[in-house]
Amino acid sequence: MIRVLVVDDEALVRTGFTHILNTADDIEVVAAVPGGGAVRTVRELRPDVVLLDIRMPDVDGLTVLADLRRMADPPVVAMLTTFDADEYVTTALRSGAAGFLLKDTDPEQLPYLVRALAEGGTVLASKVTRTVVDGYLDNSVREPTAVRLTARLTERERAVLVLMAEGLANTDIGERLHLSTGTVKGHVSAVLSKLQVSSRVQAALIAERAGLLTPPQDGDSAR
Structure with a gap:
């Protein structure tokens, strides 16, 4: 439960x-x-x-x-x-x-x-996500910094980051990439460390500013 x-x-x-x-x-x-x-x-x-x-x-x-x-x-x-x-x-x-x-x-x-x-995912009200992203990063991570941070990631870590930002939990990421949940957890930890953030929401926002994500759609979504 x-x-x-x-x-x-x-x-x-x-x-x-x-x-x-x-x-x-x-x-x-x-x-x-x-x-x-x-x-x-x-x-x-x-x-x-x-x-x-x-x-x-x-x-x-x-x-x-x-x-x-x-x-x-x-x-x-x-x-x-x-x-x-x-x-x-x-x-x-x-x-x-x-x-x-x-x-x-x-x-x-x-x-x-x-x-x-x-399950480790994040939840954002998508119809205001753009405002949140802009406000969150306005005084912290700018686009050049986001690009530099995401460049540290391996190809596999980048794929994990994109799926994290899409709202998938570790089990779902594992199914999508054909990886065990334990392996996904290791990749998530590496992504957070390399991006110098402490949460999946923060990582998703950096991915957004680095140009890795598509624009959000209307309606609430699990992120």
């Missing part, structure tokens, strides 16, 4: 996400709490995935994210937002979030997105 914690200040959102995800046979929402109880609940229940509201009145979602990322074995965290363009999203990605999704995500897609997160 994929153990999920929903963190949001609105009871209606917590209830809705819990109901939708609990209909999936392989997903269990172990708790749904406001922001103030998030860190304590993660320590107690050790969820695999945390869906974390980026804006909450009792505690800032970015503060909670930072606290979770400091844990020895942190859960995968995806940020929830109501807005198509949220200025906090790029900060969350820099801080180690595995992606973000909108609160009005199609209910049928939500379990799929959670599975992608649990």
